[in-house]
Amino acid sequence: MINFDNENDTVVDQEVVKKLKGWGNYIQAKLGFRNHWYPVGFSEDLEENKPKPIQLGGEKLLINRIDGEVFCIADTCLHRGVSFSEKIECYSKDTVTCWYHGWTYNFNDGKLCDILTDPNSQMIGTRALQTYPVEEAKGMMFVFLGDVAEGDEPPALGLDLPPWFLDEDRYVMGIGREIESNWRLGAENGFDTTHIFIHKDSSYLTARDAPIPLGFATEQKLELGIHDKDGAPKGVVDPLMGNYRPVFDANIKGESVLSSVRPEGEHSTIYQVSLWMPGILTVENHPEPDITQVEFYVPIDEKRHMYFQILSKKGVTEPEQIHRYKEEFTSLHEPLALRGFNDDDIWARKASQAFYDDDYGWLEEQLFEPDHNLIAWRKLASEHCRGIQRAPRTGAARVVAPKKE
Amino acid sequence: MINFDNENDTVVDQEVVKKLKGWGNYIQAKLGFRNHWYPVGFSEDLEENKPKPIQLGGEKLLINRIDGEVFCIADTCLHRGVSFSEKIECYSKDTVTCWYHGWTYNFNDGKLCDILTDPNSQMIGTRALQTYPVEEAKGMMFVFLGDVAEGDEPPALGLDLPPWFLDEDRYVMGIGREIESNWRLGAENGFDTTHIFIHKDSSYLTARDAPIPLGFATEQKLELGIHDKDGAPKGVVDPLMGNYRPVFDANIKGESVLSSVRPEGEHSTIYQVSLWMPGILTVENHPEPDITQVEFYVPIDEKRHMYFQILSKKGVTEPEQIHRYKEEFTSLHEPLALRGFNDDDIWARKASQAFYDDDYGWLEEQLFEPDHNLIAWRKLASEHCRGIQRAPRTGAARVVAPKKE
Amino acid sequence: MINFDNENDTVVDQEVVKKLKGWGNYIQAKLGFRNHWYPVGFSEDLEENKPKPIQLGGEKLLINRIDGEVFCIADTCLHRGVSFSEKIECYSKDTVTCWYHGWTYNFNDGKLCDILTDPNSQMIGTRALQTYPVEEAKGMMFVFLGDVAEGDEPPALGLDLPPWFLDEDRYVMGIGREIESNWRLGAENGFDTTHIFIHKDSSYLTARDAPIPLGFATEQKLELGIHDKDGAPKGVVDPLMGNYRPVFDANIKGESVLSSVRPEGEHSTIYQVSLWMPGILTVENHPEPDITQVEFYVPIDEKRHMYFQILSKKGVTEPEQIHRYKEEFTSLHEPLALRGFNDDDIWARKASQAFYDDDYGWLEEQLFEPDHNLIAWRKLASEHCRGIQRAPRTGAARVVAPKKE
Incomplete structure (x- = not known):
């Protein structure tokens, strides 16, 4: 039995989990499993350069097709937590710009590449949104709901x-x-x-x-x-x-x-x-x-x-x-x-x-x-299971360091 | 003053109860009193063999008139907790069958008398739903919301x-x-x-x-x-x-x-x-x-x-x-x-x-x-009062051993 | 840094407050600040002898204009907690009478001056609703959301x-x-x-x-x-x-x-x-x-x-x-x-x-x-800030002793 850290898990009543030793991880997976692939839709329903919000395991995500390839980022601006999808603004094909203060992120690596309202900000290039691997197969789009360390690959779809x-x-x-x-x-x-x-x-x-x-x-x-x-x-x-x-x-x-x-x-x-x-x-x-x-x-x-x-x-x-x-x-x-x-x-x-x-x-x-x-x-x-999907706060974003180039 | 066990009482704020020594049981009786008779409707509104769901003291109950007599059982299948009343299925006049997996209970004693999907199951005859005494008087139906030990009778209506x-x-x-x-x-x-x-x-x-x-x-x-x-x-x-x-x-x-x-x-x-x-x-x-x-x-x-x-x-x-x-x-x-x-x-x-x-x-x-x-x-x-009605979990059933014959 | 008593504050997650030492009082002021003036409307919208309910900092208040002057009292009867504004009854120009049992309060000092259903009650004259100072300026009505000790004045508007x-x-x-x-x-x-x-x-x-x-x-x-x-x-x-x-x-x-x-x-x-x-x-x-x-x-x-x-x-x-x-x-x-x-x-x-x-x-x-x-x-x-507005219970009234005459 794998032991997952129960800290900060506010989704499942821990009194219940304690009493169900035999399949405790399953009972905790009220939001699904982490570090697994899930289908999120049919390929034909995502057009080029038309980002779409989805919700998966309690997280708000944004998928977009760019030059045919599908990308997935968190749908929450790091700055003040609003969703990009409330009012989608894309000023270049590979980025999304937050409608509120112009924070602009790459779809491919989540990096905060520009801030339109203050191009002098030291935040630029030093913060990134979490990104999620995407694969397409058999006409469906699959998102890896998990964490992939730099240099690593997710498990095969x-x-x-x-x-x-x-x-x-x-x-x-x-x-x-x-x-x-x-x-x-x-x-x-x-x-x-x-x-x-x-x-x-x-x-x-x-x-x-x-x-x-x-x-x-x-x-x-x-x-x-x-x-x-x-x-x-x-x-x-x-x-x-x-x-x-x-x-x-x-x-x-x-x-x-x-x-x-x-x-x-x-x-x-x-x-x-x-x-x-x-x-x-x-x-x-x-x-x-x-x-x-x-x-x-x-x-x-x-x-x-x-x-x-x-x-x-x-x-x-x-x-x-x-x-x-x-x-x-x-x-x-x-x-x-x-x-x-x-x-x-x-x-x-x-x-x-x-x-x-x-x-x-x-x-x-x-x-x-x-x-x-x-x-x-x-x-x-x-x-x-490779992990339990924990409850993210409503609208919470995981802030990650951008990948090294 | 009768002392009732407060454990598992999640309905009333215990800080309030502590401060109201003089009528604490009354304050706790947010869901009414247990082991008392309550009217649940007029006799003329319950037709023969037309089970009706009622809610009493937070519990979901099912009443039915069989050969003129009224019976009352919990409206929750013991198996996976669904309500019979979501889709009433009665294949004999004195039983109700759960629409989901065919678990079948007697109206008179609550006993799980058959399981239509698996007649070989060892559960048959060894489990029972809670039943509630019913009396009719002055054109009204009264249910005894309480527990009656085997061989005992409820207090007079x-x-x-x-x-x-x-x-x-x-x-x-x-x-x-x-x-x-x-x-x-x-x-x-x-x-x-x-x-x-x-x-x-x-x-x-x-x-x-x-x-x-x-x-x-x-x-x-x-x-x-x-x-x-x-x-x-x-x-x-x-x-x-x-x-x-x-x-x-x-x-x-x-x-x-x-x-x-x-x-x-x-x-x-x-x-x-x-x-x-x-x-x-x-x-x-x-x-x-x-x-x-x-x-x-x-x-x-x-x-x-x-x-x-x-x-x-x-x-x-x-x-x-x-x-x-x-x-x-x-x-x-x-x-x-x-x-x-x-x-x-x-x-x-x-x-x-x-x-x-x-x-x-x-x-x-x-x-x-x-x-x-x-x-x-x-x-x-x-x-x-003869007891305080405790909060059953939403949809929870009390599993009881069937009466001996 | 002023220290306010956190007891009974149920509005703000105290885990968050602990981590934000620099501006903790601000984070706690989810309901605003106490002991400050707030505008509650435009003077022309409050007619003579037409009490109006308002909500300020989570409290239900009742404002009224009497002989041109505006008064503000709690909109909750001390007796059994109902709101006067559910059905306004004023039988004299300077009082409001609770529609339920006839408890009658002065608008100017909040005192329970009469009880129409039992004129013999010893409660009369010994209880009072909280009152709030009101000032009008520049066509607006301002209420002091705070506590003013007897003989004191609130800070200047x-x-x-x-x-x-x-x-x-x-x-x-x-x-x-x-x-x-x-x-x-x-x-x-x-x-x-x-x-x-x-x-x-x-x-x-x-x-x-x-x-x-x-x-x-x-x-x-x-x-x-x-x-x-x-x-x-x-x-x-x-x-x-x-x-x-x-x-x-x-x-x-x-x-x-x-x-x-x-x-x-x-x-x-x-x-x-x-x-x-x-x-x-x-x-x-x-x-x-x-x-x-x-x-x-x-x-x-x-x-x-x-x-x-x-x-x-x-x-x-x-x-x-x-x-x-x-x-x-x-x-x-x-x-x-x-x-x-x-x-x-x-x-x-x-x-x-x-x-x-x-x-x-x-x-x-x-x-x-x-x-x-x-x-x-x-x-x-x-x-x-002069204080943090705490969460009053829904519908709760502060009972105050009436001012001495």
Whole structure:
């Protein structure tokens, strides 16, 4: 177990953390993990020289595309703490100027390169905003929410993605939405196998003729794939097939009260689900056999997360294949699976927020047998996270010394 | 003085409680008293098999009528803390099933009797929700907000009602409203004799030709009826007649500035008022000689209470008498007395909330002679309450062992 | 350095105060200074016998004009803490009667002179509301937010005004607005010379043909006029002329990116600016050579201030001069300078609030050379304030013994 310094952590009730030794780091990660990569949007949504504010792990950041490359700096002037994004002023393509007193910073290294109101100031060149590494892949922009010492490089992006996510023959389409719940309620709702009960009335079932069970009866201790090797993505894989017997008929006091359509072939609806660091669900063969649904739960702040719903399709490389996949995505998968079906999940996360909001829910919850995959996930995350995102003060900027040239 | 354990009480500022030795339990009862009966609604408003969420003393509860009988359980699933009432699912008439993972509980004993998503779970039959005794009387539903040990019975409902409330020759009509103030500001406004000053412009006075004084001058130490015998309702009775001289002319610096119409007969407008545990006002001969107005101030949470305004009329037993009383209630008493006249009281309670909201108002208030009936009430309530309702965490459930069979 | 008792101060984070030894009193004055005069409105807006509630330094006050003279009392009844202003009832011209139980207080000395509901109460004559001295000058009403021992007088009003403000040949016109930021962000924005950068696009510049620079380059240690003599107004004067070189062309990495119209005469746009206790800016020769703009930043509560924008014109004494000045004010200065130009300042204050809201902004800000006048102001204010306004409880009244007669 890694020990992180708890000082100045004002986000999580420390009484709760003390009582949860087994997955304390996870409970503290109310704002997400530090020193991990998170997606912040789709590449096509960031135009050249049009800086956009984002919020990630409670921090206010500003991303901008310059000559095609994306940069990310803190969205808070060092001088008196206002946000650049309140009124964006860029007088050269590689800088942003604070609207208040003209302090001007480079997007690439965050350095205070000029002060338009007092060009004689000794501050110029001796202060810098924190910058965050950015990478683009599969049409998405990823920000490394962490600290990189001078001369160092952040860990590879691929370590914070499902193992096959960057494969060349996969094509990715997706949508992003802001959800009013902590990110962990998103991740756990997705990985939790018995939450399938909420989908029992979904129009997805009838429209797609896709029978799903009402639940998953446990018949043994769960067998889970624990991916915790150094230098590889960390995650928990639940193969479903061996672990559970799908429930198509539900009984109360021995009487059948509810049933769902049983599929013709044995287990044909059951897929493997996995949860990867720093908070990525993969559901294989869903919503179609050759597609894997990937869900990123990205902390905005304590009470909100960005929900990126991605469909990664294998064997889509040629322009015509891509064209066909885009049409299929827009006309079928987005309305029926990502919105119709997953809207139930969004509703469930929001309904869980009140119980976990003050952290005591983690103590009072009563987990049952099928939740053992969640416990495995919480332990893995506590053990293998590279840090805990601490609460920055509202609007606070980290002042850093500029890099040497 | 009963000593209740203050641990984990986060509702009331303990600095204030320390300084108010004489009625400390009352000050702590921001959420009401525990182990008392409270009305939660009118019987006719709860249909068979249509569970309804209520909030009482800060707790979220679910009531349901099954084969005519009313039951009350916690409205929070033990598993992951969501409220059943977010999406009510009942697959048999005597159970509720959580919409999230299918955990299913009996309404009568709270026991987790089945889990629809995993019928193999060891949790089944070994956990239970807290249940609350319910009684119906005089067309109202009463919930016992308290803990009853196995094999025990709660105290009789009649101990938490005015002594004559359940008399057979009385017929009860009433309305209920949610008010944005602590319940004690409701109770004290009603019992406080000099609050009559706020009604001086009420259209009730002219419409009903019902002269009321501007105030009540104290001429001696108040003589109050203190009902504190074991096995009987506890309350304070202020006979008014002997205690005060009604004020019909008000002076400032010796000059008359305001007067109200003096009634023809001596003291004809003055009635006996009483305040009963756990927070019930009775005003005898109001709004008519054969009617007693009964007001229940029922804590919803720290800042809100349900205000049940009941008119209990004596000698109404025959169908035709009932029919006539209903018409009289609807056309006369409800619009003129319960709404017109008492709307002033509601306004006054809300206007008092800010001062008492952080508890320091109880220290800073400057009570005067006519308020001695309030002091008697506070002492009686502190002495004779059966417990203080503690703050449950938002959405928290009390997990209880199921009763043995 | 004066030491004020920090006990019971719950407004400012004491961790921050500990780290800011140089201007700790200023940082604590989130609600303003105690024992100073503050303007609360324009005389013409308070009619005879029409009491008006105001909020000053977090306290709720009630002002009233009686036979021409203005009085100020606490707007909270001592009895049960409600505000008189919820429903003003005055039954004699020199008193206010609480709408709830008829407690009646003198406006002049705050004494509880009568209780209309119980004329026999022993409370009458033995309790009093806190009163606040009021003075009227230059068409404005000033309240002394402080404590004056019996027999003492408050300090002269003139000590809390710019030195020439009360001069007989000056005529004052102005407006008042409520702004959603702490009062200090108003004062500092106004005195801060380089905030001029925000006005670069103001229509005031083109409409009035009034060129202003983009900034002020520092070329030396600032020379400031420190007014700290006993028995005279305290303030900091920044002469501008000697301290800075106005910047009309701004460069980024050596390339010109922005320029403003350079005035024809040397330095013709530069005026002397000063900041006076308890929070009054003066800008000389603005918006016209014979006018001085005076801005009062008056704390309402921690997050709001009243912004009084006054134009004091010299040599206006004759009726016809006054008439002409009023027309000029209404048609020209108010729309173009006070609203058009200063609306930028209001926007900037609001945008700064988040950073300073929890007090940590005072630690994290990175001041630069032109901000040395702000530092001088903070030190002067910490040294020479007569007290710090503490947080009264919401709705709390100070009970005082009535003055002896």
